[in-house]
Amino acid sequence: MDIDNIEKVKQESALLVTPGYLITQDPEFMRGHGTFAEDSAIYSSVSGVVERINKLISVRPFKQRYQGEIGDIIVGRITEVGSKRWKVDVNSRQDAVLLLSSINLPGGIQRRKSESDELQMRTFFSEGDLVFAEVQNYFNDGALSLHTRSIQYGKLRNGTIVKVFPKLVPRSRSHFHSLPCGVDVVMGVNGYIWVSKHVPQSTVEANAEEIYSNKNEKISTQERETIARVCNCITLLDRLFIKITDTSVIYTYEASLGHAAKEILNHDIAADLADQVKARLNDH
Amino acid sequence: MSTLLLSPVERDYITKGIEKGIRADGRDRLDWRHLQIRQSIISQANGSARCRLGNLGFGTDILVGIKAEIGQYTQGDSNNPSSQKIVCNVECSPSAMQEFEGRGADEVNLELSQLLDRLLNGPQCGIDFDQLCIIPKQAYWVLYVDALVLDYDGNPIDALMMTTRAALADTRLPKVVVESITDENGVLQQEFEVVDDPQAAEPLKGRDNIPLTVTLYQIGGNYVVDTGLQEELCTKARLTVSVNPAGEICGIQKSHTKSGFAPSALPEMLKVSQKQASVLFTKLENELAKSSNDNQMDVDDGDSFEPDTGSTFLVPF
Amino acid sequence: MNTGDRRRVNGPERSVAPISVGQENEDLAKKIKQDIVNDNKRQCGRNLNQPRPLYLKTGLVSEANGSAYYEQDKIRVACAVYGPRPIKKSGAGGSAGTNISGATSTSIAESTHRAVFTCDFKYSAFSCSWRKSHMKDSDEKEIAMAISQALCPSIRLELYPKSSIDMFITVIESDGRNSTIAAAINCASAALANAGIEMYDMVISTSIGLFDSKWVIDCPQVEEDQSDSSILIALMPSANEITQLIQQGKTQVDQVQEAIELCTAVGIKLYAAANQFLSNSLNKN
Numbered sequence: 001m002d003i004d005n006i007e008k009v010k011q012e013s014a015l016l017v018t019p020g021y022l023i024t025q026d027p028e029f030m031r032g033h034g035t036f037a038e039d040s041a042i043y044s045s046v047s048g049v050v051e052r053i054n055k056l057i058s059v060r061p062f063k064q065r066y067q068g069e070i071g072d073i074i075v076g077r078i079t080e081v082g083s084k085r086w087k088v089d090v091n092s093r094q095d096a097v098l099l100l101s102s103i104n105l106p107g108g109i110q111r112r113k114s115e116s117d118e119l120q121m122r123t124f125f126s127e128g129d130l131v132f133a134e135v136q137n138y139f140n141d142g143a144l145s146l147h148t149r150s151i152q153y154g155k156l157r158n159g160t161i162v163k164v165f166p167k168l169v170p171r172s173r174s175h176f177h178s179l180p181c182g183v184d185v186v187m188g189v190n191g192y193i194w195v196s197k198h199v200p201q202s203t204v205e206a207n208a209e210e211i212y213s214n215k216n217e218k219i220s221t222q223e224r225e226t227i228a229r230v231c232n233c234i235t236l237l238d239r240l241f242i243k244i245t246d247t248s249v250i251y252t253y254e255a256s257l258g259h260a261a262k263e264i265l266n267h268d269i270a271a272d273l274a275d276q277v278k279a280r281l282n283d284h
Numbered sequence: 285m286s287t288l289l290l291s292p293v294e295r296d297y298i299t300k301g302i303e304k305g306i307r308a309d310g311r312d313r314l315d316w317r318h319l320q321i322r323q324s325i326i327s328q329a330n331g332s333a334r335c336r337l338g339n340l341g342f343g344t345d346i347l348v349g350i351k352a353e354i355g356q357y358t359q360g361d362s363n364n365p366s367s368q369k370i371v372c373n374v375e376c377s378p379s380a381m382q383e384f385e386g387r388g389a390d391e392v393n394l395e396l397s398q399l400l401d402r403l404l405n406g407p408q409c410g411i412d413f414d415q416l417c418i419i420p421k422q423a424y425w426v427l428y429v430d431a432l433v434l435d436y437d438g439n440p441i442d443a444l445m446m447t448t449r450a451a452l453a454d455t456r457l458p459k460v461v462v463e464s465i466t467d468e469n470g471v472l473q474q475e476f477e478v479v480d481d482p483q484a485a486e487p488l489k490g491r492d493n494i495p496l497t498v499t500l501y502q503i504g505g506n507y508v509v510d511t512g513l514q515e516e517l518c519t520k521a522r523l524t525v526s527v528n529p530a531g532e533i534c535g536i537q538k539s540h541t542k543s544g545f546a547p548s549a550l551p552e553m554l555k556v557s558q559k560q561a562s563v564l565f566t567k568l569e570n571e572l573a574k575s576s577n578d579n580q581m582d583v584d585d586g587d588s589f590e591p592d593t594g595s596t597f598l599v600p601f
Numbered sequence: 602m603n604t605g606d607r608r609r610v611n612g613p614e615r616s617v618a619p620i621s622v623g624q625e626n627e628d629l630a631k632k633i634k635q636d637i638v639n640d641n642k643r644q645c646g647r648n649l650n651q652p653r654p655l656y657l658k659t660g661l662v663s664e665a666n667g668s669a670y671y672e673q674d675k676i677r678v679a680c681a682v683y684g685p686r687p688i689k690k691s692g693a694g695g696s697a698g699t700n701i702s703g704a705t706s707t708s709i710a711e712s713t714h715r716a717v718f719t720c721d722f723k724y725s726a727f728s729c730s731w732r733k734s735h736m737k738d739s740d741e742k743e744i745a746m747a748i749s750q751a752l753c754p755s756i757r758l759e760l761y762p763k764s765s766i767d768m769f770i771t772v773i774e775s776d777g778r779n780s781t782i783a784a785a786i787n788c789a790s791a792a793l794a795n796a797g798i799e800m801y802d803m804v805i806s807t808s809i810g811l812f813d814s815k816w817v818i819d820c821p822q823v824e825e826d827q828s829d830s831s832i833l834i835a836l837m838p839s840a841n842e843i844t845q846l847i848q849q850g851k852t853q854v855d856q857v858q859e860a861i862e863l864c865t866a867v868g869i870k871l872y873a874a875a876n877q878f879l880s881n882s883l884n885k886n
Binding site for chain 2: 718739740742743746749750753754829830832835836837841842843844845846847848849850851852853854856857858861865
Binding site: 158 | 306
């Protein structure tokens with residue numbers, strides 16, 4: 001089926017295509033991401049939704065590994081300690097790189113990196129550690145270069161990770177949310193979401209020396225229950241393909257309060273909650 | 285590699301949570317994840333089942349197919365009727381996890397196969413082995429139990445045993461007619477013929493007595509059942525206890541290298557597993573009853589646009 | 602032509618004792634069980650809770666960092682330990698491995714924090730009633746896994762990061778599957794002690810078989826064939842920790858408890874005996 005009439009595309013809220021789908025034969029359009037051109041016709045190369053900005057046609061895929069952009073806020077896991085750099089798994093096609101020169105060192109933000117720092121890199125980040133970082137740059141092969149030069153970035157503590165489809169986490173102004181239920185959520189655009197106990201910003205700044213600590217603070221049973229609930233809410237949104245934003249998480253959380261945290265992922269309850277959340281999101 | 289990495293902080297979070305009695309996903313120490321099971325999903329096999337232990341469409345996913353073949357008695361085989369009539373093989377598919385690629389799954393495969401073999405070959409299995417004998421000291425049925433781990437999210441052993449039990453319960457053994465002829469030397473010769481009619485196939489006797497396993501994972505000073513992948517990475521020691529419907533112990537196996545158990549804790553652990561096993565038996569029973577109802581409904585719904593493959597393992601979501 | 606290994610003299614695939622009078626054999630086997638159940642009498646003349654006398658000697662392999670030879674009646678086990686030494690790069694036999702699901706090999710990432718312990722277990726070709734192939738079968742691989750699970754908790758692996766400790770166990774002669782594994786564990790633990798590797802405690806292992814409702818310690822093959830159920834336990838007596846527990850066959854919960862208590866009591870005796878041998882060997886040097 002040929003869609004020559006692009007105006008139609010505009011009217012329909014979403015045109016779903018599969019790889020090899022002929023989008024248009026009109027030579028006046030330009031091909032964007034997720035498409036390829038052959039004999040002046042534009043075909044889709046992924047399955048997703050067709051998007052058009054003026055003369056540019058692109059297809060946004062539903063599910064794809066994370067593709068980094070400069071300025072993205074991500075959560076990653078250290079996989080390797082090298083000389084002056086760490087390799088970080090960011091759910092992308094290449095492991096990202098975190099240079100020793102791109103992190104804050106304890107004790108004075110503007111300190112110069114010395115040789116002794118190189119020797120004790122594992123005291124900052126070791127294999128398995130989770131980092132909250134920002135994409136600084138990317139290399140030709142697609143590998144990202146990260147930095148953690150801000151007080152809110154760095155090692156993640158006091159919580160647990162939830163993995164979701166990266167496409168469900170939209171890029172937004174803020175990726176660090178303190179939810180009203182007393183839980184902090186770091187929504188990495190790469191689909192790794194960190195849910196942890198709320199620690200006031202003032203405490204974090206006061207304990208600048210402890211940014212690389214491997215110890216959790218005391219977390220009460222109540223707080224654990226809340227964290228578990230938020231995690232399950234995020235998992236639910238992921239499995240039911242609903243955008244994960246602070247709003248949708250809060251809505252799901254509020255809707256789930258009638259059930260115990262462990263029941264949220266039950267098939268029937270989850271479907272019910274999802275309907276409620278979708279309805280509420282559409283209202284706004 | 286990163287799926288098998290945990291930071292010290294996550295480890296601490298999981299361990300402390302279990303200490304307090306609330307796990308990272310909100311479950312209590314002895315709570316199980318959602319269980320789904322379907323039988324008769326492979327038409328080429330004598331019996332099959334697929335089981336998923338997890339939430340909302342993801343989790344540990346195991347498929348067991350059972351093939352019955354006729355084995356010949358060879359000189360030197362043990363006379364014990366229950367030996368080597370069930371051949372077990374477990375394979376962790378590399379599609380389940382990157383780490384299973386190449387030889388990565390060898391140890392896990394070996395461990396699971398041997399455990400299954402130990403539980404099934406012997407009187408503790410519950411199956412009536414006399415039924416597998418066609419002509420004594422000549423021919424007998426060999427049941428090949430082949431398990432495939434399709435998706436991995438912790439606690440493979442318990443899921444494996446549940447699937448195996450369901451698959452064996454689903455197994456139909458073709459009918460065999462034995463004829464006795466006396467040859468010219470006056471020696472009694474016995475011959476047999478397999479009846480092709482699938483209607484004549486018989487279920488296994490004693491299939492209700494097949495045991496299940498309950499695996500207790502020791503994390504910190506406490507133990508939990510049905511761990512997810514992350515919890516499994518924090519496990520210091522693991523105790524698998526196999527229990528049959530009568531509550532008898534059918535096998536015990538400790539595993540993991542990091543620590544052992546205090547002897548004083550063992551009696552309690554055995555009792556807990558016994559209790560959990562009866563919980564599992566009920567769960568499995570309910571789930572099987574539910575799935576057979578579902579199948580009935582599928583047949584009625586003939587106008588569906590979905591291509592009907594009959595044996596699809598339908599997953600909600 | 603010759604499909605086997607031409608460097609070896611190949612025997613038949615599997616050989617059997619040429620006894621044709623099956624019935625007599627079966628009667629004999631039944632008698633073994635009846636004697637135990639009715640009269641508490643064992644063919645070997647031991648009490649029900651009496652293990653075979655043991656002999657232990659350390660330091661027999663000059664190249665190895667530690668070694669031991671262990672004998673319990675017909676069971677003869679030799680074992681050598683190499684290490685701590687640098688980890689051989691993966692590819693040369695050692696798989697990268699995963700640390701999920703009780704697998705013994707430690708993942709590469711973990712080896713930066715603790716030593717990797719590997720164990721190799723082999724029956725010699727003439728150790729069993731039939732000839733063992735020179736290739737390792739899955740049974741031997743599983744036993745190797747069970748042994749490393751029994752020993753690892755006793756070794757202070759965290760003191761030797763980035764190193765490997767490699768254990769090689771050869772069964773020269775066996776008599777009863779479980780009692781041979783138990784002997785191998787005892788022998789291996791002695792070899793680790795001989796190698797000077799830091800440990801929390803020695804690991805002592807015992808096996809036990811169930812006949813109707815009677816537990817019998819340390820069964821040789823003839824008895825093991827008749828037992829209804831069997832248990833193998835490895836424990837660290839001073840640290841009071843059970844490091845391995847494998848049970849096979851049908852039992853009741855309280856029977857398992859009884860067996861554990863019996864095995865612990867016997868284990869403590871064996872522990873004392875093994876320690877005696879070890880300290881004697883120190884005195885000589």
